[in-house]
Amino acid sequence: MSETGRSTRERILQAAGKLFYGEGIRAVSVDAVAEKAGLTKRTLYYHFRSKDDLIAAYLEIRDQPNLALFKRWFAEADGDVAAKVEAIFRNLARSARHAKWKGCGFLRTSVELVNLPGHPAMVIGRAHKKRVEDWLCSVFEDAVNPQQARQLARQVILLLDGAFAVVLLHRDPSYMETAGAAAAHLVRGLMPPPRKSIKAANVRRTIRSRTG
Amino acid sequence: MSETGRSTRERILQAAGKLFYGEGIRAVSVDAVAEKAGLTKRTLYYHFRSKDDLIAAYLEIRDQPNLALFKRWFAEADGDVAAKVEAIFRNLARSARHAKWKGCGFLRTSVELVNLPGHPAMVIGRAHKKRVEDWLCSVFEDAVNPQQARQLARQVILLLDGAFAVVLLHRDPSYMETAGAAAAHLVRGLMPPPRKSIKAANVRRTIRSRTG
DNA sequence: TTGTGTATATTCACTGGTCAGTATACATAA
DNA sequence: TTATGTATACTGACCAGTGAATATACACAA
Structure with missing residues (x-):
């Protein structure tokens, strides 16, 4: 569903933003972003192709x-x-x-x-x-x-x-x-x-x- | 032996310098520095207490x-x-x-x-x-x-x-x-x-x- | 209304690999 | 024999990315 999908994406981006900006992109693991967003890493990888993708989106x-x-x-x-x-x-x-x-x-x-x-x-x-x-x-x-x-x-x-x-x-x-x-x-x-x-x-x- | 010791230390620092400066401290592993210096990681750890020590020395x-x-x-x-x-x-x-x-x-x-x-x-x-x-x-x-x-x-x-x-x-x-x-x-x-x-x-x- | 197919969305558990740091042993020289 | 220096091989943690299964929701046919 596109609505839920968008908000999930946004939750991921919000978590990634805080962590990447606060600690640096190399210091933050994909697991950490997923946890902060309240979902599993696999779900994150459903919405973003790779960590590099996520960094670019951030x-x-x-x-x-x-x-x-x-x-x-x-x-x-x-x-x-x-x-x-x-x-x-x-x-x-x-x-x-x-x-x-x-x-x-x-x-x-x-x-x-x-x-x-x-x-x-x-x-x-x-x-x-x-x-x-x-x-x-x-x-x-x-x-x-x-x-x-x-x-x-x-x-x-x-x-x-x-x-x-x-x-x-x-x-x-x-x-x-x-x-x-x-x-x-x-x-x-x-x-x-x-x-x-x-x-x-x-x-x-x-x-x-x-x-x- | 202090002479060999000093030159070993310098070889490590030279390798660390090139790698840390060229690629960044997080992107370079201690193994990589040891290999570039032509010795094993254990020897490196004999001359430097930790990677953080090495970074500071660099x-x-x-x-x-x-x-x-x-x-x-x-x-x-x-x-x-x-x-x-x-x-x-x-x-x-x-x-x-x-x-x-x-x-x-x-x-x-x-x-x-x-x-x-x-x-x-x-x-x-x-x-x-x-x-x-x-x-x-x-x-x-x-x-x-x-x-x-x-x-x-x-x-x-x-x-x-x-x-x-x-x-x-x-x-x-x-x-x-x-x-x-x-x-x-x-x-x-x-x-x-x-x-x-x-x-x-x-x-x-x-x-x-x-x-x- | 019920059943069935399909695309979307999510989870658990895992792989292969890397990394900082160490336990242990061996060599050499004072 | 003791201190110095080096090597092999390991530990435990972490990490990016994946396989396979599952849940949800909607479409359409019976």
């Missing part, structure tokens, strides 16, 4: 919501594009304070599969990061010289992924804010100067007149 | 040479501090073009041990990154407002580790150069302006005379 369903979260944080933030980008990092820093936070599932999976570059999960991971980069690029095209948008998007991605790695290593979310400040600085460096000089907040950001 | 011996390499690349580069930092990224980009390159062993190990924050290898990894950060900090203290040196060092570290992750994911070393450009930009943004204004070359690299 990342697949995280792609869209992940990007949507970034977009929401960006949209809901006040200020210019630089401030909106910085807001993404600030929100991530907040997430990173939860004990269950374990960095970026895409990056971590790519590390665990480092010698299987063609693995479906690797393909999905690359596509996800590319999608985030493309979105940032489109955002920057409206704010800076479009010729520089791609490079800027990549630099922000580098700071983002660097922060994922460093915060995970040191378990210190403040690196996420440091990355956000750097990202905002890079964006501002390419933005045209505002019409009205603003006495900018008590934060450490200042406006720079390029004419000198 | 990282330990990479700490100093790794930092030394950064220092050498920095010292041998021409130009101002920003250019010298960028040179580190350029050299890393060159390394990343080799097929055997698999990113940063410290970061990758920390991902594989994500749920064992007290693991000796994690402690060593954190110490290593901290040492690089401290070195960068000391470098920046002579080039920018010392109060901003720590933050700047962290931002460069974030770009560095981000580049490790992103280049590994996409297998595209050009991200390393993009990260270097961002790092140089961040450094320059905090450096005192040079005496003579320069009409900046077609590349983004310029030579600066500090004497003016």
